[in-house]
Amino acid sequence: MAQFSSNPIRSAVPFLLGLICCTPLAAVAQSLPPLPPVEPTLPTVNNSPNNSAINNSAVLANTVSRDYASSSYLLGPGDRIEVSVYSFPEYTGPMSVLPDGTIILPIVGKVMAAGKTTDQLTQDLTRVLNTILVDPAVSVSLNALRPVVINVAGEVYRPGPLQLQDATDVTGAAAYSPPYISEALVQAGGIRRTADIRQVVVIRELPNGNTVRTNVNLWDALWSATVPEEMLLRDGDLVFVPRLPEGEELVDNRLLATSSLAPDTVRVRVVGEVTRPGEVAVPPNSSLSSAVAIAGGPTDDARLKEVVFIRMDDTTGEVMQEVVDLRNLVDTYQIQDGDVVVVPKTTSGSVLDLAARLINPLNFLLNLFD
Known part of the structure; x- marks a missing residue:
């Protein structure tokens, strides 16, 4: 007479093993629950008109969150990194991001590093090395930043x-700015x-x-x-x-x-009765008298009472000219790039005629034949 075990779980083990062995693998795979989808790491781009930072026809672009644009440093060609894989010295050491944005690992080959943070690259290397190594402990750090x-x-x-x-070395004590x-x-x-x-x-x-x-x-x-x-x-x-x-x-x-955003100097032409006539470099907050002083100052024959100040309007293209009294070498005008200062001679006739001749000598020569 057959004897049966009093333990129902132990009695069911042979039956379950036989059922699994007789079941095709395809059927077993179909019975498993599907894996959850992998969420993308990049943000979703919002192309709505209200999300545009600036309406400028020069460049049309999608707009993403400013927080993402100001996130951690992204690797790129020229960066030098330090890859460390615990207990695997062949994968440990300094590496450079190549011009194509990749780094090269033994057996694995090229791995894309450009456009990723060190944390993201660490995750990618861990996933790649996990296929050929047993539980690799990977860390990535920056040695030097590209220009x-x-x-x-x-x-x-x-x-x-x-x-x-x-190229900035970030391994020293100095902080990267x-x-x-x-x-x-x-x-x-x-x-x-x-x-x-x-x-x-x-x-x-x-x-x-x-x-x-x-x-x-x-x-x-x-x-x-x-x-x-x-x-x-x-x-x-x-x-x-x-x-x-x-x-x-x-x-x-x-x-x-006077701000730090302004140029160090602007170009001004000072002509006529000055010691060093020609184009001079003056600070952008200078006055007319300062420009005359930088040009060496007036000569003994200078008529400072009728100094001509000439400026071209950048928007309209019109030439504006004005007679200024600089006898005290003090004025309230602010010089601008491209201005012309004409210091006439005491024996000259019309001050404005002299300025016109100096600015447009071709017209002066043509007038001689009229």
Whole structure:
């Protein structure tokens, strides 16, 4: 007579093993619950009109959150990193991000590093090495940052590409300080007097291919008692300084001329009865008398009572000229880039005629044959 076990669980084990062995693997796989979908790490781009930071027809771009654009440092070609895999020295050591944005690991080959933070790269390396190693403990840190190269366009004196910083070693005691917009404008020669620093635009391309545009108001930094937020720049950023709307001027041009955003000097032509006539470089907040002094001062034959001040309007193209009395070498005029100061001689006839001859000598020669 067959004997049965009194333990029902032990009796059911052979039956279950036999059932599993006789069941096809495809049926077993279909019976398993599906894996949850992997959520993307990049933010969703909002293309609604209300989400646009600036309406500027020069560049059309999608807009993402400013918090994402100002997140942790993103790796790129030229960065030097330190990869450490515990107990696996062949995967440990310094590496450089190659021009194609990758790093190279033994057996694994190329792994994309550009556009990722060190934490994101650590997760990617852990996932990749987990296929060939047993429980790899991976860490990634920065050794040196690549140079910060940006482009500055618009109302600055020297637009074009700028290298704001060389490769920066971050392993020492000195803390890394990313460059600000104001530093870029200063290295671009300073802003022109026609610049609208209330609407400075920073255009940045994100790793997902989208572009974020941020509007920065630098005018508040010149007179406000509080320190406004100024955007930190990244390698590859574009800084655009727009022009003031036609007929509009900033409230205080002298404040702008004396600020750190202004150029060190502007070019002014001082001609006539001065010691060193020609183009001179003067500080942007200088007066007419200061420009005359920088040109060596007036000669003994100078008629300071009728000095001619000539300026071309940037918006209309009209030439404006005015007679100024500089006998006391004191005036309230603020010099601007491109101004002309004519110091006539005491024996000259018409002061304005002399100015016209100096500015347009071709017309003077033609008048000789009339």
